Amino acid sequence: MSPTLARLLLLGCGLLLAALLGVWxxxxxxxxPPPRPVAEPVPxxxxxxxxxxxxxxxxxxxxxRAIRNGERIYQRLCYNCHGRQGKGDRNPYLESIGHRxxxxxxxxxxQKRSDWEIFVAIRDGVKDERGWLxxxxxxxVLTPAxxxxxxxxxxxxxxxxxxxxxxxxxx
Ligand code: HEC
Numbered sequence: 001m002s003p004t005l006a007r008l009l010l011l012g013c014g015l016l017l018a019a020l021l022g023v024w025x026x027x028x029x030x031x032x033p034p035p036r037p038v039a040e041p042v043p044x045x046x047x048x049x050x051x052x053x054x055x056x057x058x059x060x061x062x063x064x065r066a067i068r069n070g071e072r073i074y075q076r077l078c079y080n081c082h083g084r085q086g087k088g089d090r091n092p093y094l095e096s097i098g099h100r101x102x103x104x105x106x107x108x109x110x111q112k113r114s115d116w117e118i119f120v121a122i123r124d125g126v127k128d129e130r131g132w133l134x135x136x137x138x139x140x141v142l143t144p145a146x147x148x149x150x151x152x153x154x155x156x157x158x159x160x161x162x163x164x165x166x167x168x169x170x171x
Contacts, residue, residue: 042075048085048105048160050153063152070153073146077138086157099134107158115151122147 050067053060075084083090086104094101104110113121123144125137138147 045165046084046163047071047075048157048163050156050160066149066152067156069146070149073142073150074153077141094134099128101135104154104157105160110154110158118151118154119147122150
């Protein structure tokens with residue numbers, strides 16, 4: 001190959017690369033992914049009315065906030081098995097294999113568990129005697145603070161009143 005031809009080839013390659021780079025730079029960045037759909041708020045009429053501590057002191061306010069946040073989380077992630085009212089009546093499959101999800105409105109049963117035991121059950125999930133995970137762990141979904149908010153909600157659920165209006169059952 002003559003030196004001139006080689007130089008021309010090299011120049012051609014350079015031009016091609018520059019053109020490709022130009023096209024790449026000119027291509028607009030991919031649009032940001034659409035925001036994740038936010039779960040529809042659950043109508044109050046379907047939710048048990050959890051007693052909220054009265055009082056305007058910071059402690060009561062913090063507890064009220066925790067219970068409200070716990071409710072939001074519970075009614076998004078947990079109701080599918082434990083039910084809107086927390087009675088553990090929403091998962092016929094688990095029930096059919098002998099693992100009725102816990103009834104969180106059973107005060108006597110809930111009082112057998114410490115806050116820490118409830119926290120760990122939510123964080124790590126629950127295994128049965130064969131080692132099967134019958135309740136999923138939530139560690140990768142919820143922060144410890146969020147789990148504590150759910151614990152606060154669960155602590156108040158047994159004393160909740162039924163929903164204000166029993167409208168059509170949720171789908
Ligand atoms: C896939 C169904 C399912 C989902 C979803 C689910 N649970 Fe459970 N949960 C179970 C079952 C089943 C049990 C009963 C386990 C057993 O004792 O046999 C249980 C038990 C529990 C217990 C009692 C644990 C113990 O000490 O025995 C707590 C507390 C609990 N769940 C909280 C939650 C919270 C909070 C959420 C949502 C973040 C949630 N669960 C979501 C199925 C589920």
